[in-house]
Amino acid sequence: MRQRLAHRRAVEAAGQSVWIAFGGVADQPWLRLLRPGFRHCFAALGDEAGWTVLEPLSGRLMVARLPVEGSFDLPAFYRRAGLRVLGPFTPGDPAPRLLPPIAPFSCVALCRALLGPEAPAAWTPYQLFLGLGGQVKENNHQT
Template sequence: MRLLRDDAGADAGDFAALNRATAEAGPGEEEISAPDLAIVVFSGVASLAWLRVLRPGFRHCFALLRSKGEWLYYDPMSHYTFTGVIGAYPVLPLLRVFRARGMRALLVHPDRPPRIAQAWRFYTCVEAVKRVLGLQEPWVLTPWQLYRRLARRRAVRVTRRIP
């Protein structure tokens, strides 16, 4: 893939500009695309003592993002953010894996929010997941609040025919 140069005033977050920059990609190189589906997972595991003040079962969250059929694992932790490509898997088995481990998982369609600056927030798993989903909710601060917000308005009904 070629690096994007900002000669035309393109924003690095603009996938159309990135796709134009990679339009002349060589064999085996593909265009960059935004995620079309996400699984947001909520866990009760608390490795840090101060996380134990959060609601049991909702002490950490992370996301899996699907783009072109491939899943990216995105886990923002307090000491670093882990990312990795886990491959192409059907949605329902992924949901079952997390639920079998006592976690809650919601299926969500990520958005591209308007280009409005968001307020500065501490780097938390909730803030990182909100940003990657395009969710602009300044008062959603804990994993429990994020779960309620997503379950109420943005979760996708799980059926056997998820694309």
């Protein structure tokens, strides 16, 4: 329990924020079943020292500390690249559970885990986008 409290203080001291990015590339055939533009999501954690990206890929989790300054505007960079980006959010507190989660590990599950118990219920990137307050203009799919 002490270790968890130390992690929480470290997050608060660093001023960590979570940004969730949504994109539409379908690198697996079954992803074509999902809404275009919302076939994948990933998280970027920002703090005063820089950015860490957590990207669940097919079969593995990529975690990368980006070689950019802490002041670099990564959300704007992703938006210019055509992604939809929501945030900043504060990383969620850990919550006790009676049973372990039964949901499969997915991009949505990872993003929800970072947001904590207050994260909206969602199975697909589009559901998460809407649950976090994102809006889509139907005529051109832009936020």
